[in-house]
Amino acid sequence: MIGGSDLLRIENLNISFSLLGGKIEAVKKAELRVLPGKVTALVGESGSGKSVISQAVMGILPQIASVSGKILFNDTVNGNGPVDILSLPRDGAQIRALRGNRMGKIFQEPMTSLSPLHTIGNQISEVLTIHSEYKKDERRERTEEMLGLVGFAKPSRAFDMYPFELSGGMRQRAMIAMALICRPSLLIADEPTTALDVTIQAQILQLLRELQTKLNMAMLLITHDLGVVANVADEVVVIYHGEIMEAGPVETIFRRPAHPYLKGLMSAVPHFDMQRGERLKSLREVPVNVSNLLEKRTVDAESQSGTILSVRNVVKSFSARSSSWFGKSDANLTRAVDDVSFDVRRGECLGLVGESGCGKTTLSKILMRAITPNSGGVMFNSSDGQQIDVLAASGHELEELRTKIQMVFQDPVSSLSPRMTIQNILSEPLEIHDRGNAKSRSEKVAALMAAVGLDRRYLNRYPHGLSGGQRQRIGIARALALGPEIVICDEPVSALDVSVQAQILNLLKDLQKELGLTYIFISHNLAVVDYMADRIAVMCGGRIVELAPRNQLMQSPVHPYTKSLLAAVPFPDLDRPLDFASLISSGASDKRNWGTQFRDDGDVSSLAAADLGGGHLVLARRNVDARELRP
Known part of the structure; x- marks a missing residue:
């Protein structure tokens, strides 16, 4: 009983x-x-x-x-x-x-x-x-x-x-x-x-x-x-x-x-106390074999310091139209991306964090040329010396750019066609860009499967026949098919279990090292970004409010929004409980809870990036001395 x-x-x-x-x-x-x-x-x-x-x-x-x-x-x-x-x-x-x-x-x-x-x-x-x-x-x-x-x-x-x-x-x-x-x-x-x-x-x-x-x-x-x-x-x-x-x-x-x-x-859980170079211990490791991928690139110290992508003053507004059947309609402009500027260095992983609706995904779509911004500029510096204006590229130049910047999407279910086999999904980019013949494409698909640790027997399956982690690996393999230089990862592990998440994160790290890739890693999970990124940009309300090397941002955050994000991360540690009393009920992005030196009070031009040294930038009032902002 x-x-x-x-x-x-x-x-x-x-x-x-x-x-x-x-x-x-x-x-x-x-x-x-x-x-x-x-x-x-x-x-x-x-x-x-x-x-x-x-x-x-x-x-x-x-x-x-x-x-x-x-x-x-x-x-x-x-x-x-x-x-x-x-x-x-x-x-x-x-x-x-x-x-x-x-x-x-x-x-x-x-x-x-x-x-x-x-x-x-x-x-x-x-x-x-x-x-x-x-x-x-x-x-x-x-x-x-x-x-x-x-x-x-x-x-x-x-x-x-x-x-x-x-x-x-x-x-x-x-x-x-x-x-x-x-x-x-x-x-x-x-x-x-x-x-x-x-x-x-x-x-x-x-x-x-x-x-x-x-x-x-x-x-x-x-x-x-x-x-x-x-x-x-x-x-x-x-x-x-x-x-x-x-x-x-x-x-x-x-x-x-x-x-x-x-x-x-x-x-398998990423945490903030991990040492640089320490790996997550996945329950089931994914073997990585990139020996047959022709795009393998080594990134030396000299090229590491070079800039592969420059983003300057990008603005994107959307109009939300409120109307009734017979009444007048009013268009309300919302700035999803508001005067965003940053550089991505070759071979690094730049983390982009923030709450839903802060503009992370809109910015990534602008970089992919899926959305056209209202204003601003994006320049891509190819490894072969080409400089491409991302927003102005057309014809052959745009086609070439598409092979250089690829994306891994958040939801592997909706980003993979349910009507295509894995073989067709991986060979499709090669066919669109007329790479090789049928035999060479088949060999490349097999090499891609080996690169993400999947057996060739999965090639005749459809996406629904794979687990969530396997589907995400197919999404990564498809992004690598054309030999890109930059891979934008948009919340690639947010829908995965902690053990599968560890697999995918370790896989992405191994591929970056072996293929000399550059990542822009988008997530709202700060522990994951801390594990993956070299530098981290924090985004709120369409603007980058803080940008710094990973260690600096995690140990000495300056902006109140960054501090709120870090305070809300639950640790798998009984000695570090969440401080529920200090959590802001109105949300981290409520500017009323920020100090006056970080608020624009309706005048967005009153804010500018203050340089705190060592690559640490924070959005604050123009008249504030940077020394006053240092933690």
Whole structure:
């Protein structure tokens, strides 16, 4: 029987799926517990069975699933004692009374979990319609109260908004409000912060902790981020390929990890204390073989100091048009990129960090000639002595430029055609630029597969037949096909598990060294950028607010925005918890929280890059002495 102190106990849980290729055992003899008012973190890689367990607890497994074991839920509110969820009729009255009422769930991707056709208020109050007898006005009142509780400044206005009108962080807050509207005793949070910026993630974690205390609620937190676990969890359960490897209090798990898999996971996480040249310890290393790639270049000290790309005063504005069916329309100009200037040195990795919406991706598209800026200049210096005006290039010159600058995209699923085999995807750039004949192209594709550590047997597969990490390696191989000199990596590991992330980061480092590549590495994960970059540029509101060598920026940040980003990074270390009290609830980009020497107060021309020496630049008022800004 369930222990008197356990809210949820899973005993000898087995889940399998019968498919055409045979039976897949997703979960094997799993056992775990969640205590009332406490947080149990379920940690593991994609495909380890975490989400399947959460679906079993909620009673929403697909029909093809075969389940055995016990899931005992001991919610004292119903007064009936422990109930075995697996024994309840599927979609019967009993399970529906628990689901959404006594058990709530936050899903990983709020945009696909919320209906685009209904307002936020309608979707949250619908839960009350199903599980309560409140009248319409009372439902609205309770919903607005919950929206205020999860951090909406104007709940009555948010009630009538649609999901597309909210940012990612606000959508996730709406999902939390929907899960908590009936004050459940158990909240299941399935990767609740994976797709969020580091500052928004810290706010959501702080919110969940506060609500958990306020509502005396237990939480089953599903994640692969050990930094999040260290800051939130009371107990930790580590799962691998459907089997529980290790479980215990958070203190024991982090200070005395016993299982090799858990130790491997911890070694795969990039952190700020890493020495220069130290490698992440990936669970499964990717062998790199570039011997057959003709574009292998060595970068000597002399050429390393040269500038490969110069960006000067680039501006890009977008017009957001607000109009009604019959009324007038007004165009509001938003500067996505605002007077940005920097240089990229040959052979280096320049990190570009900032929150979503700061202009990172827009800037990368300008460098790729996918977007034309309003003004500014971009010059590319080729290794063969050519100087190309990126924004003015046309005809053969533009075609040549396309081979010199390539991009690795954030989402390997949407950036690879589902209708093409891996062979076709990798040979397509060679065919477009008329490189070689069919035989030489086939040899080049095989060499590219070897370069990213994939077997040739994958060539006849389609992207959906590969894992996330394998798809991202195909994206990297495609970017290398034409022998580029610069590779722009736009959030290339943000959607990957920590172990696969370590593989890809090590692979990118090895390829840079072997092929003499130059990287512009875009990310909102400062620990990842710290591991990859030589210099880091911090972007906020379309402007670069600070640019410095990696060590200088990490150890002595000057701009308040940079300091806020660093303060919001969760460490997988119990001795370095997040300081939730110092986090800015309005966000790191709220200029009201900046010192007067960093604010423009409506006059953007009043700010300029102050040189603090050693290549450290910070955006500040023109009349401020640089010596006053030094930390």
